[in-house]
Amino acid sequence: xxxLNEMKIILPSHSVNEGAARAAVSSFxxxxxxxxxxxxDIRTAVSEAVTNAIVHGYRGTKGNIELxxxxxxxxxxxxxxxxxxxxxxxxxxxxxxxxxxxxxxxxSGLGFSVMESFTDRxxxxxxxxxxxxxxMRKRLVSNGD
Amino acid sequence: xxxxITSEKGMAVAVLSGELxxxxxxxxxxxxxxxxxxxxxxxxxMDFTGITFMDSSGIGLIIGRYKLMKEWGGQxxxxxxxxxxxxxxxxxxxxxxxxxx
Numbered sequence: 001x002x003x004l005n006e007m008k009i010i011l012p013s014h015s016v017n018e019g020a021a022r023a024a025v026s027s028f029x030x031x032x033x034x035x036x037x038x039x040x041d042i043r044t045a046v047s048e049a050v051t052n053a054i055v056h057g058y059r060g061t062k063g064n065i066e067l068x069x070x071x072x073x074x075x076x077x078x079x080x081x082x083x084x085x086x087x088x089x090x091x092x093x094x095x096x097x098x099x100x101x102x103x104x105x106x107x108s109g110l111g112f113s114v115m116e117s118f119t120d121r122x123x124x125x126x127x128x129x130x131x132x133x134x135x136m137r138k139r140l141v142s143n144g145d
Numbered sequence: 146x147x148x149x150i151t152s153e154k155g156m157a158v159a160v161l162s163g164e165l166x167x168x169x170x171x172x173x174x175x176x177x178x179x180x181x182x183x184x185x186x187x188x189x190x191m192d193f194t195g196i197t198f199m200d201s202s203g204i205g206l207i208i209g210r211y212k213l214m215k216e217w218g219g220q221x222x223x224x225x226x227x228x229x230x231x232x233x234x235x236x237x238x239x240x241x242x243x244x245x246x
Binding site for chain 2: 047
């Protein structure tokens with residue numbers, strides 16, 4: 001699908017950058033004139049993916065998180081969040097609601113469930129020692145009203 | 146993220162404002178727990194009126210405080226979440242164990 005506009009940013013895996021990622025995505029998507037609810041859904045999904053990269057991907061270490069946002073034709077939003085952390089051994093299990101490997105941090109295990117619910121499509125690919133890539137797509141159905 | 150806690154007659158109210166994510170939840174959790182463990186109130190209300198964003202980190206925060214309050218038979222309630230925050234709460238099913246008002 002035709003790419004109308006694109007933003008790529010790299011953020012160090014500091015937890016304060018969870019908010020920075022949300023703010024960057026919001027600023028970029030304003031041009032697509034989403035509703036408050038659509039923007040809120042996307043911000044929440046991005047926050048979950050970036051938090052996963054920080055808490056799970058780079059647990060106890062530091063690295064970079066690559067965030068790509070594309071505005072596609074027909075008001076479709078493409079978001080890719082990639083880390084080069086430890087990777088996920090069993091993606092299917094990790095995507096099960098309430099599954100978490102960080103209960104001591106009070107992680108609810110709902111991150112992927114939120115991403116899945118608040119976007120139209122979610123794809124997760126991961127390799128042990130190579131990192132994890134999350135791709136989400138969401139079509140804006142509103143006319144920005 | 147800001148928090149203002151008051152306590153009167155066994156009822157503690159924590160008024161929260163700002164964005165609730167994994168980053169802000171950590172400091173909020175320790176500040177809130179210090180107060181609650183000292184006071185051991187019968188009821189704790191977390192007022193979400195001023196929360197402008199929340200992801201599933203907020204669910205972890207609520208479940209953690211629910212478990213803490215249960216240690217002495219206390220109750221937890223969540224007050225006045227915005228509609229988009231209610232969507233995250235609903236997705237988690239937390240309404241089954243914590244009162245949302």
